[in-house]
Amino acid sequence: MMDDLDRRILGALQKNNRLSFAELADLVGSSAASCMRRVNKLRSDGVITADISLVDPKAVGKSLTVVVTVELDRERLDLVDDFKRAMRAAKEVTQCYMVTGDADFVLIVAVEDVEAFDVFVKTKLYTNPNVRKFKSMIALDRVKFEPRTLL
Amino acid sequence: MMDDLDRRILGALQKNNRLSFAELADLVGSSAASCMRRVNKLRSDGVITADISLVDPKAVGKSLTVVVTVELDRERLDLVDDFKRAMRAAKEVTQCYMVTGDADFVLIVAVEDVEAFDVFVKTKLYTNPNVRKFKSMIALDRVKFEPRTLL
């Protein structure tokens, strides 16, 4: 299973995955060889799901982030699955959570501008017969974005 | 500024940043040298904000994701800044958006379990005098998580 050293390694790689194994070993207090073995295993085991660059949305013209809460008409299992599929396929949707509470789904939508958001709403939400209502909250500030899962 | 080749490079690196420049060049239809120059510039220009590993939350015991909407008491600028600072400092908060609409802030909180979420709520929200109310929506399914900013 996973020990504390693995957790420290994951903590470091979630901040920076371009460290050399020597640098990583230094950070977590181990040896480069051990770090390499562990990191490779973490990748093949699917603990590390991807290694990616994060891009500043504004720098690439996606200056509008919108948080959308969605209520489905009724929560029949096949309708829910349909909606999930649609959200996975929607390029504007960077994150989608199925939730309990006031809403059924929460979306994080990244688009160029309000026109592009309008297009998204009209083509992906209004046209979906399962969507009963939705609320849009436009992000004024992306205060924090650290897609980490442990410290 | 940024041309189409830069955008293709960013698109590729947002899926996988462990490609060699030769592989990257192949993918985007350019040369390794050109890719290296561009990627280094994209990093130094802050277009690429970070290079990180994504970790499966369940694999490391953070099986609970909660979307929290927060309303502040009044939106005085100093209070807003205080709240932002607190959220940036809160290890449980992986994302924080300041928004318009029904809420003032939307948080994505990642914790081990409901007890840990309870601790978060009590120490970071209830004790904050600026927080008027908040609503928690527990994620039943992390349908999509692609922290990309362009396709």
Added chain:
DNA sequence: CGTGAAATTAGTTGACC
């Protein structure tokens, strides 16, 4: 699990078209 050494591959720099 850690070390060190050898082989391989990738990153980096500079000269050139």
Added chain:
DNA sequence: GGTCAACTAATTTCACG
């Protein structure tokens, strides 16, 4: 911007303790 060559640094494999 592309190509090539040369150098440096990192990854990978292996033998060993």
